Amino acid sequence: MFSQLNQNVRQYMLVTFNYWNFTVTDGALRMLVILYFYDLGYSTLEIALLFLFYEFFGVVTNLVGGWIGARLGLNRTMNVGLAMQIVALLMLALPASWLSIPWVMGAQALSGIAKDLNKMSAKSSIKTLVPADAQGALYKWIAILTGSKNTLKGAGFFLGGALLSLIGFQYSVAAMAIVLIFVFIGSLIGLKADLGKAKTKPKFSEIFSKSGSVNILSAARMFLFGARDVWFVVALPIYLGSVFDWDHSAVGGFLALWVIAYGLVQIIAPKITRLTSGPAPDGAAALWWALALAVVTGLIAYAIQNAWHPEVVIIIGLMVFGAVFAVNSSLHSYLIVSYAKDDGVSLDVGFYYMANAMGRLIGTVLSGWVFQVWGFSACLWVSFAFLITTTLVSLWLPKHKKHVTDQ
Numbered sequence: 001m002f003s004q005l006n007q008n009v010r011q012y013m014l015v016t017f018n019y020w021n022f023t024v025t026d027g028a029l030r031m032l033v034i035l036y037f038y039d040l041g042y043s044t045l046e047i048a049l050l051f052l053f054y055e056f057f058g059v060v061t062n063l064v065g066g067w068i069g070a071r072l073g074l075n076r077t078m079n080v081g082l083a084m085q086i087v088a089l090l091m092l093a094l095p096a097s098w099l100s101i102p103w104v105m106g107a108q109a110l111s112g113i114a115k116d117l118n119k120m121s122a123k124s125s126i127k128t129l130v131p132a133d134a135q136g137a138l139y140k141w142i143a144i145l146t147g148s149k150n151t152l153k154g155a156g157f158f159l160g161g162a163l164l165s166l167i168g169f170q171y172s173v174a175a176m177a178i179v180l181i182f183v184f185i186g187s188l189i190g191l192k193a194d195l196g197k198a199k200t201k202p203k204f205s206e207i208f209s210k211s212g213s214v215n216i217l218s219a220a221r222m223f224l225f226g227a228r229d230v231w232f233v234v235a236l237p238i239y240l241g242s243v244f245d246w247d248h249s250a251v252g253g254f255l256a257l258w259v260i261a262y263g264l265v266q267i268i269a270p271k272i273t274r275l276t277s278g279p280a281p282d283g284a285a286a287l288w289w290a291l292a293l294a295v296v297t298g299l300i301a302y303a304i305q306n307a308w309h310p311e312v313v314i315i316i317g318l319m320v321f322g323a324v325f326a327v328n329s330s331l332h333s334y335l336i337v338s339y340a341k342d343d344g345v346s347l348d349v350g351f352y353y354m355a356n357a358m359g360r361l362i363g364t365v366l367s368g369w370v371f372q373v374w375g376f377s378a379c380l381w382v383s384f385a386f387l388i389t390t391t392l393v394s395l396w397l398p399k400h401k402k403h404v405t406d407q
């Protein structure tokens with residue numbers, strides 16, 4: 001038993017290491033693309049469209065990737081994700097004259113597929129490494145993986161802004177590709193071949209979840225992440241630079257600190273939710289935390305619309321939003337792994353993250369369009385409407401009928 005535990009811990013550490021390295025490059029690449037192409041004169045809607053394929057193929061990847069992971073093993077889906085991110089980065093390392101909109105959208109499509117293959121593989125693999133009766137431990141492991149990932153994504157935002165200022169766009173993406181090549185080699189050697197592989201080969205028709213709990217949670221997740229991205233992804237960086245006149249390093253640094261703090265809150269989310277929902281949370285906890293986030297967002301939107309100390313409101317309000325959003329995200333990440341069936345876990349997790357990617361896709365496109373047409377406060381009001389929808393959907397999430405063990 002002890003040797004098996006050690007083996008599981010080693011696999012968890014390798015999965016997490018892969019996920020961490022990938023996440024830094026993903027965060028840095030997003031900031032690099034937004035700031036670099038804004039400098040080139042692209043409008044916010046055009047920048048949002050650069051991420052259109054990134055988000056769209058994330059939807060497809062999560063839907064199909066869970067099925068592939070269940071049939072072939074999560075080690076293969078994780079390694080394919082790393083390889084595709086390397087190719088995407090090298091595509092963007094070409095001379096600036098080659099970086100047409102279709103070319104960048106193609107590279108972003110590869111990056112989107114890679115990101116969601118990597119994330120689905122990492123989250124699904126935890127289910128296979130934690131005993132079924134240890135729901136408290138599962139929540140903690142998921143919170144650590146998710147929170148540390150977002151902390152490093154924040155570091156990636158800062159890295160992207162700093163690298164753009166120091167060495168330029170092309171050298172930045174080339175350097176990140178080189179780092180991932182070494183990570184990829186280590187992953188090929190170290191990951192178990194049967195990690196997450198289903199005992200029976202699932203049919204392609206099983207990519208759509210048959211679980212009511214998974215479907216409800218997926219709908220809530222779609223609106224939750226749409227609510228974040230509709231103002232955070234494109235509108236906020238451009239708003240900080242164009243209205244407050246912040247430079248690239250300031251924008252990247254501030255958003256980096258926000259995502260780092262957000263990730264740290266995710267890590268301690270089990271301790272926060274323990275105060276209201278016991279060792280392992282249920283649908284009721286997700287409902288109340290979604291409502292709290294809607295209230296916070298509505299207050300920020302009202303203050304910005306009335307031009308009430310906008311810079312102070314953005315800085316403080318974004319921190320409060322990030323903390324409450326982090327708890328929501330961590331709760332959802334635990335609940336999906338808890339709801340997913342043990343055999344072929346990646347099927348349910350893949351379907352759920354398909355909804356997550358759909359929310360990001362909707363939020364990203366709306367972020368560029370709504371900001372360009374109606375302004376920043378309108379983005380916040382759309383976010384508020386999405387969060388009210390998340391709250392209403394969460395009414396149907398299952399509640400605990402009996403005590404869940406804490407291990």
